[in-house]
Amino acid sequence: MKKTYVTSMPDHIGAFLKASRCFSALGINITRVSYNKAVDTHTLFIDAEGTEEQLAKADVELEKIGYLQNDKEKISVVLLEFIIKDEPGSVTDVLTLIHRFHFNISYISSQENGTDYQSFKMGLYVDDPDKISEFVAEAEQFCRVRVIDYNSSEKVYDNSIFYNTYVMGLSRMMGLSEKVKQELLVQVNIAMQTLDEQGLSPYRTFDSIGKFAEMLAESKGDGFLPRITEHKIGEETTLTLIEPPCGSNTMILNSRGKLLFVDSGYACYREEMMPILHRILPEFDSMPKTLLLTHADVDHCGLLPLFDKVITSGKSADCLKKEYLGENGYREQNPLHRPYINICKILTSYEPADPSKITVPWEDRENLTEPMTQIGFFDFEELHFEVYEGSGGHLPGEIVLIDYERKIAFTGDVYINLKGLIPKQAQYNQYAPILMTSVDTEPKACAEERKAILQRLGVGNWRIFGSHGYLKEYNVSV
Secondary structure (H helix, E strand, O other): OEEEEEEEOOOOOOHHHHHHHHHHHOOOEEEEEEOOOOOOOOEEEEEEEOOHHHHHHHHHHHHHOOOEOOOOOOOEEEEEEEEEEOOOOOOHHHHHHHHHOOOEEEEEEEEEOOOOEEEEEEEEEEOOHHHHHHHHHHHOOOOEEEEEOOOOOOOOOOOOOHHHHHHHHHHHHHOOOHHHHHHHHHHHHHHHHHHHHOOOOOHHHHHHHHHHHHHHHHOOHHHOOOEEEEEEEEOOEEEEEEEOOOOOOEEEEEEOOEEEEEOOOOHHHHHHHHHHHHHHOOOOOOOOOEEEOOOOOHHHHOOHHHOOEEEOOHHHHHHHHHHHOOOOOOOOOOOOOHHHHHHHHHHOOOOOOOHHHEEOOOOOOOOOOOOEEEEEEEEEOOEEEEEEEEOOOOOOOOEEEEEOOOOEEEEEOOOOOHHHOOHHHHHHOOHHHHHHOOOOOOHHHHHHHHHHHHHHOOOEEEEEEEOOOOOEEEEEOO
16 A cells, blocks of 8 residues: 655754654655755655555554644745835835744745835745735835746746645645645645656746636636537538536537447546537436547546546546546556646546546557547447547547538547637646646657558548647548
């Protein structure tokens, strides 16, 4: 059994030795350690492996010596910018106010800029959120004040409790529980350690994670404003295209009274999607529900638990089963991507689908050498698709469906209409490449897949529905 301990240790010689002796005495093996004094003076992450009984005893021993972090501690650091007159003694009023509120300063940065005013940035330790609001109100009586979020342009200003402060901000935005917050804390540390071992600066990445969380939060509730359009794609078939601000599209095919969903977006938008689905399909709760999954990325699989049957490729089924069993899915098998995918799953409340709901109607072929390989056919009422599996350029198990008679193609994330994204979608799509180096597992292979799709389209006017953005109208001439 494995467990991650987030310990708060005194900054003196022998602190880690004391914890190590505790584990050793109980016969527990330490499998990972992460500590970076430049980031956080006290927080040490320890992955330990032992029996349930051994780890339970370790909990008691570490708590006795005061090494386990107390979730009740609400101390955090707030970074403020004060715009004050560039003249002798002008900062005295600010410092006097800080002293009166009994705040400690963890960070100061100031430099004249050739104007009559100077920007003072200060990090303040705060143990009561109400105090900072009162403090800012008083400070604004004699200067302009701005609260600054953690961002890539600043050095690490909180050198003692960075992880808690950063994770607390993400958790507040997404309304995460204490239990989930602890797991997020661990994954943020793993991301930091991964970047450190590569010799990379964490600032841009952590800023992107923060902006990603902000976008997710802003798009909830009244901010969930998907573009919804309807398209007639056959004599008896319509397609409803739902394009949310964040995450994959959801398509609803309605043909001869039968329904088929394609992809399902993020789990965190379940409350926002349900009224839309009920408006489009008043009988949604009681009807049998089948979904076709183009590939097993978290932003496509969020609502899979709502469906009775999920149709997908063999590799995608294998990926979903691994996640359900608590193993690494395809994205997490890349150690560079793993912490960011886990952070995304936590922030979006992802829950794996029950494998018993998953059906694979096509042969699962290993070692695909062509960019696109036909693996079978798929019929839905009057629609007749040829099904192609990609070589894994975007993600292993990705499928593309082409109806040659009606000149319709469903291309997942292999081919999307970048010019057809709504502004929020375009903004959202900026962050995934930063977090994971690339949204594609093998970018060159994915480029070949896109070419292969277009080469397989026959002469005529085509409508291509990707999993992000509006439909793409594409003409193939003789």
